[in-house]
Amino acid sequence: MTTDSTDLPVRYDRLTMSLHWLTALLVIGLFACAQIWEQLPKGTPLRKELQALHISCGILLAVIVVCRLLWRLLKGRRLPAANQGALNILAKTAHLALYALLLSQIVLGFLLRWAQAEPFNFFGLFDVPTLISFDKSMKSVFGGLHEQVAWAIIILASLHALVALVHHYGLRDNTLRRMLPGRDLN
Template identity: 90%
Template structure:
């Protein structure tokens, strides 16, 4: 809380907080589902169900990430930087990198599926149209990139979480609390 403005909010707004944690849950779930189905025999019902769930959750992630960006760029609550100097620059760079990686991953997920030339849908509610067709030989390229970007996201998000804990328990500042729900998260 700023000493110059005693009524300044200490937390992000509820929508920002909700979208942040939904993104985190989806990223973990998407990564875990891909790791689990990778251990299952091809063609098994569980593997196919996990893949369908992965695709639907990936589409949901796309909507949430785009919504997050639009909210952040327009109406989302702005808080003063939690840190100064190099820590502030590193935090901003990590956030930009996470957004760029998430957007890249979303695009790669769609083009990978389109390169597979197989239909896909959103939780069985509607089919996703093929907007671009690719030669099937691109399937392995897009699939490999999709997997590599997933690992980078998980590693960077893990570092993001570790740093939030360092701030909370080591530096004992309000960095983590700003993204936790609370009475002033309106």
């Protein structure tokens, strides 16, 4: 049995697109939030509110990333590769690196918060239990790693977005459109 290429889906499914764009929005928001509070004096109410928002959105990001991975592994729509050869390998490697960095960042965020030995909650709805206790000296280690991974995510995600724009405006192919809702691509 052969499959006609016109039978293949041309876009990712709605859930895949939604989770992708929610991830992008949260990553940008979390990074911006951290950059803003770093400019504020310690102990100010706005700084504390931004940190609480960052923690809650970080927990939300953790849930979304886990859902993304499960959906991708179990049910998500598979599309033919947009590139061939070395470009395909490079694209797959970049996606894998983004997932690895996101997962690392989530783990580091929890470790950092637990090393701070301060309670934290999810949008005021429930407290997050402390699963591991650390010496407070680990706060600077986890904090430094959390910041470095954040910059790595921003740099790699920016390159990802730039390549999508090159595909769209330079190569004039459907690579970017596959992740955008809308009309048929044909």
